[in-house]
Amino acid sequence: MSLIATLSRLEAVRTGRAQAVATVRHRHLSERPLVLVPLTTAGEAGAPLGALVGTDRDAPRLLVVPQPRDRDLRFAFLAELADIVLPYVDAYAEVVEAAERSETDPESGKRVKVEVDLCADAPQLIVPSRTGIDFVRLLGRAMRFRRTAEQDPEAPHPAPPRVPLLGRWLTHFGERARVPGSSLLLALTDLLARHWATGQSSVEDQHLGALLAWIDPPGGESGDAAARRAELARDADGQLLCPPAGPATDPAFDNKLLAPAIERYDRARAALAASEDGLEADDRLGDLTAAEQEIRALVESRTRPTWDAVWRGLDLLRELPEGAHVADRWTRDRWSFTSHRDRISAGEPPQPRRDDAVTAANKLATREREQARLDAQEALDDPLVMAGRRLAGEAFAGEVTEVVMAYSEGRRPSPRPLVTVRTEDRPHLGERTKVYRSLGGKPQAAEFVGYDGPEGGDLLVLRIVDKMGRGKEPEEGSVPQKGDPVCFTLFEHDQRGGAKLPDPEETPWTHGGPPGEPDAVPLPEQPDPPTEEDTL
C-alpha cells in the first residue's frame, strides 16, 4: 500500500467517512450497463442458484434454479440468461463505424493501413464483487464447450441453443477483465475502492454493503458503525440484514431458509411424479408451483438489496467527471469487443481450455504494458493520484525559476535548454535520470542535470531534450518559461510495444515446440512418471 493510501485510510478512520482518493472517474461507465447479481449454491461448484439481471434498475429479471443439482433446470436457467445477455451484446455488435488498423500485408510483409469496422460502443457488465467476476469466468468455462442438439445430435445432454455462445462471450468478458484499466466487465467493489479509501482493510472492502456504508453512511452515522452493522447485524430469525453481495450466500440463510424450501420443492416434485390421475396431478402441480414461488421469493430477497446497492454505487461514481484518458482506454475495449465479435462470426472455435505458450506470453506482455499505461494515465488525469506519485518520489511539481538556452554539440546543434525548477517534492533522481512532462498531451523528455545548490535541495536543473521542433530555435511554447508551473514524472507516459513473439507454429524447443506436439502438453496433463512405490 502506498504512503498516500495509508494516510487516506487513517484519515477515514479519524473522520468516520471514506476519503476520496481520486478526483475523476478512472473507468468508463456505460450509459446502459447490464448488471448481474448472481448467487451460487454452497458446496456445488458452478451450480447457480439464481440471479437478478438487467439494464433497468427498476425492473430486474429474476432467474432462479429451484433445484440447483438438477441439470435440466440449470440449463433452463442458462438459456434464460442467454436470452437476456445475448440480445444486449448483439445490440452493440450491430452498430459500427469505420476505423483504421495497421496489418501486415501477407504478400509484401509490410505494415499497411486497412479500413475495418469498429463497434461504435461496447456492452458493459457490472457484477457486485470480485468473486462475481470469477463466477462469470466459471460460467463461461462451463458453457463454451457444450454441444447443442443441432451441433451434435448424439450428445447425451445437449445444451439449449445459444448457451455455448453465451459461454464464449462470458469467457471473453472474464479474460478482458484481467487487462488493467479495461471496463467490459467490472466489479463494483473494485470500482468504489479505486475511488475511495475506507477506514477498514482491503479485505473488508470486498463487502459491498460495508464499503458503501463508509462512502455514503445513512443519516449522519459514522462509517465505522454503519459498516459494522452491514457486516454483522441480524434479524430476530438470525438472518443478515444486509445479505452478502454473493455469489456465495450466508450459511444461516442456506441452513434455515433455503435448504428446507428446496426440500419442500423436491417433495412436491416427487409427489407430482407419483400422482395417479389428472385431478391429483392438478393439485400437486399447485403445490409444486407454490414451492417454487417460495424459492424464487427467497432468492429475490437476497439479491434485491445487492441489486439496489450496485445501482447506488453507480450513482455515486457517475457524480465524478470522467478522466481524460478513460475514453482512450474504452476504445481499446471496443477493439477487443469487435475482434471477438469477428471471431465468432468467422466461425472460429471457442477459446481453448488453456493458452498455448505464445498466447500466454503475448497476453502477459499486453497486460504489463496496459498496467504501466494505466498507472501513468491515472496520474496524468488526476492531481490527487499524481500527488501520491510525488509523495513516493516518482514525480515532482514546482515552478520554473530560470531558463538558460544551451545547444547540443555536433554538426547541427539542436536546442537543449537548461530549466531550473523549484520544488518541495523529493524525487528519487540520479545523474541523467530521464523525466517527462505532458506537452499538449504528448510526453516531452528531459534529463536531470543536477541540483542548483546543495545535494537533495529544492532547485533541480533539467535539460530538455526533445519536442522542440527541427529548427535551431525551439518552437513557440515548447520550452517552459520562468514562472511556469510544471510537473515532471520519472515514469514514462506511454508504453513502447514489445518485440514480436514467434507464431505458435514456431514455438521453440525450449518451450516444448509447436502446440500439438507431445512435448508441448502442459505438465499437469501428463501423469507422473511411475516410481517403484507404484508397483506392489
Place this chain on the structure above:
Amino acid sequence: MTAPASPVLNPGAAAARATDAILRDTLHGTHRGVVVDSPPGAGKSTLVVRAALELASAGRPLMIIAQTNAQVDDLVLRLAEKDAELPVGRLHSSDTDPYDKALDDLPNVRKSTKAADLAGLDVVISTAAKWAHVKGVEPWRHAIVDEAYQMRSDALLAVAGLFERALFVGDPGQLDPFAIVGSEQWAGLSYDPSASAVTTLLAHNRELPQHRLPVSWRLPASAAPLVSSAFYPYTPFRSGTDHGDRRLAFAVPSDGSGADRVIDEAAGAGWGLLELPARHTPRTDPEAVRAVAQVVRRLLDRGGAATSERSEEPVPLTADRIAVGTAHRDQAASVRSALAALGVTDVVVDTANRLQGREYDVTVVLHPLSGRPDATAFHLETGRLCVLASRHRHACIVVCRAGVSELLDDHPSTEPVQLGVTVKFPDGWEANHAVLATLAEHRVAWRPSD
C-alpha cells in the same frame, strides 16, 4: 551444515573439475542445452568468459544473451581483458548512451544497433530484450544465456529461435523474475510466461545435463555455511577460503557506540546485527536509516584494512568496497540522503534487485522485515534476503528492529498451493528464521543516544 562434495579435493581442484565437466558437455555433448547452477561468487562470469573463448577458438561463433546492459558491457570488458584480439560484436539499442563508453576504447569490439552489421564476428553479445527484436537471421549454432534464473520464460520464448543449442548459467538462489500483473492464470503450466527461463526449459527438456559450481570464492568461511544451508539446502557449496584467510582490522579503536561495536563484531565474526528497539514504522524508518548511515560513516572513519588471499598487503577499506542494500527503492533513497547529510556520497546504496551479481568487502543491510507489521510474500522472498546476505567478501552488518522472529511466527506462509508448480525450497519463512538465528549470536543493541 554443508558437506563438501568430495572432502579429498581442495576447493580449487573441486571447482576446476566442475568447470571441466561443464565445458566438456558444452563443447562435445549431444544435448541441446546445458544448465549450470552457480551459488553467489562461484565464478559464474569467469565460466561464461571461458566457455565463450573456448567455443570461439574452436571456430564456433556464438551469441551471448545477458539480462541487463550493465551485465552485457561487463562481459564485453571481461572478454577483451582475456583476449584483446577476439572479434566481439556489441548489439545495442538506439537509445541515448546505449552502452558503456569504455567499450569505445576496445579496437576489436564492434558496436551496432543491427545484428546484420555484426554477422561473422566470433562473439555477439546483447540483452535478451534487444535480441528479441532480431528477426530473419541464420540461427547461431551456440548460445550462452547468462543469469538464466533471472530471465523470464517469455523472454526466452522470444529469443530461443535464434540459437540451436545453449549453455544456461545462473544462480537459482537469487531473486526470481517477476511480473507487474497477476499471472495465476498460467500457474502450473510448464511454459508459464512469468516463471524463470530455466524452469520452463527443464520442464520440457528433463534430460538436459545439470551442473553446479561447488565453491564460492566471494563468501568468506564465516558466511558460506549459513548461505548454503539457508538458501541452497539441497545443493550445498563451500567457501574457497578458510577461517583466518581473511581479516578485517580497524586502525581507530571503538568509541563504544552501537555502530562501532557492531562493526567490531562483524569484523571478527563476519556477521553483525545492530538491533533497534521493536516498533512499527513506515518503510523509510528514520531511526533505522540513520543507524545504517552511521555504521557506514564509522566504517570509513575508522581506517579499515582488509587482508585476503588476493594481495600480500592489507587493502584499505574505501567507499567503493562498501555497499548498502535495501528492499525498496524509497529506502535506498532515504539512506542515500542520510549518507549525504553525513558527507558520504560515493558508497553504493541500492535495492536487492540491482545489487545482484555485485561484490563488496563489507555490506550494510537494512533488513527487509524491519519495523513491518506484516510479512508479505515480497518481503519473505528467499532471493531478496539471499542477495542481500551474499554480496560480501569480509563482513555483513544487518540493521533491524527487534521482533522480526515473532513477526515471522505471526505470519506463516499462506500462499495458495498451485497444482503443477514445483514447490521451491527453501521456504522464505524458514530461510528468514535460519538467518535470524545466526544473526542473533552477533547482536549489538542500538541505543537511541548513539
